[in-house]
Amino acid sequence: MDPSLVKIPPMKDLTVDNITENVIRINSLCRDERMKYVLERLVTHLHDFARETRLSTTEWMTGLQFLTEVGQICTDVRQEFILLSDILGLSLLVDSIDHPKPRGSTEGTVLGPFHTHEAEELAAGASMSHDPHGQPLLVVCTVKDTAGNPVPDVKVDIWETDSTGHYDVQYPNHEGPDGRCIMRSDADGVFWFRAITPVPYPIPHDGPVGRLLKKLGRHPFRPSHMHFMFEKAGFDHLITALYLRNDPYETSDAVFGVKDSLVVDIGTAGPEVAEKYGVEEGHALLRYEFVLVSDEETRALRARNSKEALDRLGRRVKIVNGLPVPDLD
Numbered sequence: 001m002d003p004s005l006v007k008i009p010p011m012k013d014l015t016v017d018n019i020t021e022n023v024i025r026i027n028s029l030c031r032d033e034r035m036k037y038v039l040e041r042l043v044t045h046l047h048d049f050a051r052e053t054r055l056s057t058t059e060w061m062t063g064l065q066f067l068t069e070v071g072q073i074c075t076d077v078r079q080e081f082i083l084l085s086d087i088l089g090l091s092l093l094v095d096s097i098d099h100p101k102p103r104g105s106t107e108g109t110v111l112g113p114f115h116t117h118e119a120e121e122l123a124a125g126a127s128m129s130h131d132p133h134g135q136p137l138l139v140v141c142t143v144k145d146t147a148g149n150p151v152p153d154v155k156v157d158i159w160e161t162d163s164t165g166h167y168d169v170q171y172p173n174h175e176g177p178d179g180r181c182i183m184r185s186d187a188d189g190v191f192w193f194r195a196i197t198p199v200p201y202p203i204p205h206d207g208p209v210g211r212l213l214k215k216l217g218r219h220p221f222r223p224s225h226m227h228f229m230f231e232k233a234g235f236d237h238l239i240t241a242l243y244l245r246n247d248p249y250e251t252s253d254a255v256f257g258v259k260d261s262l263v264v265d266i267g268t269a270g271p272e273v274a275e276k277y278g279v280e281e282g283h284a285l286l287r288y289e290f291v292l293v294s295d296e297e298t299r300a301l302r303a304r305n306s307k308e309a310l311d312r313l314g315r316r317v318k319i320v321n322g323l324p325v326p327d328l329d
């Protein structure tokens with residue numbers, strides 16, 4: 001770019017007090033309004049963080065070295081950056097902001113680093129786990145909209161660990177999906193399958209994120225859970241999970257994913273359920289009703305929440321597609 005075209009004041013002799021304003025000013029050449037806003041706020045908070053903590057050069061370099069190691073351990077199945085975001089509470093925060101849920105709908109939670117795209121679509125009633133050591137579990141769920149109508153033909157992605165607390169992709173020699181599947185809700189909004197009762201497991205803690213947890217005096221465990229992801233045109237994408245009540249880690253999840261409305265009890269199949277789903281009476285049973293929110297409702301709620309949050313902060317912005325951008329009018 002020809003420097004004479006850059007319409008900004010000359011930047012020299014920058015100090016602790018004016019560097020922020022100048023970085024923001026040169027970044028404001030960006031033509032993407034949303035990106036400009038995000039970078040402006042990022043630089044402001046990063047610089048304030050350094051000023052407030054009186055960040056030393058050694059600490060800054062330690063941080064950069066840490067992020068380098070996080071990047072170096074990443075592969076397509078080892079997502080250390082997602083883990084880092086998870087253990088800092090950022091993943092849950094972003095999901096809560098971007099996928100607001102009206103009362104009565106199913107809350108979202110963290111995606112985690114173990115979702116893959118290799119799950120196969122299985123027929124209703126199929127088993128998604130081949131682990132002979134797991135406790136067999138029948139799962140019967142319905143999907144409804146916020147008005148209580150069943151939602152058919154929803155693509156539901158489901159994944160869980162084996163009985164040792166490992167996802168299939170954590171085995172170096174894994175061949176094909178196990179402990180994961182895709183189901184479709186039927187005309188009554190029902191989908192059902194066989195799985196195993198989830199168990200608690202530690203997030204991968206042999207890398208930089210694990211070392212950070214240790215240094216912070218935190219354990220790496222997640223309470224027993226099963227992941228669900230719902231997709232259907234016209235509905236907000238729902239990423240959630242169900243957690244087993246009274247798990248030892250129910251209130252100290254390493255990635256902050258547990259919500260009361262997602263905590264479930266494992267029941268047992270009575271005679272009617274046993275007959276209908278072809279299991280023995282007394283078989284372990286998990287039932288849950290998921291409630292999806294329409295795109296339209298989510299968009300409106302997101303925009304309203306954005307406006308309220310930014311008003312509270314006293315920022316002069318306008319809201320475009322539910323997201324704040326600089327208000328230059």
Ligand SMILES: [Fe+2]
Pocket residue numbers: 112114222225227
């Ligand atoms: Fe998980």
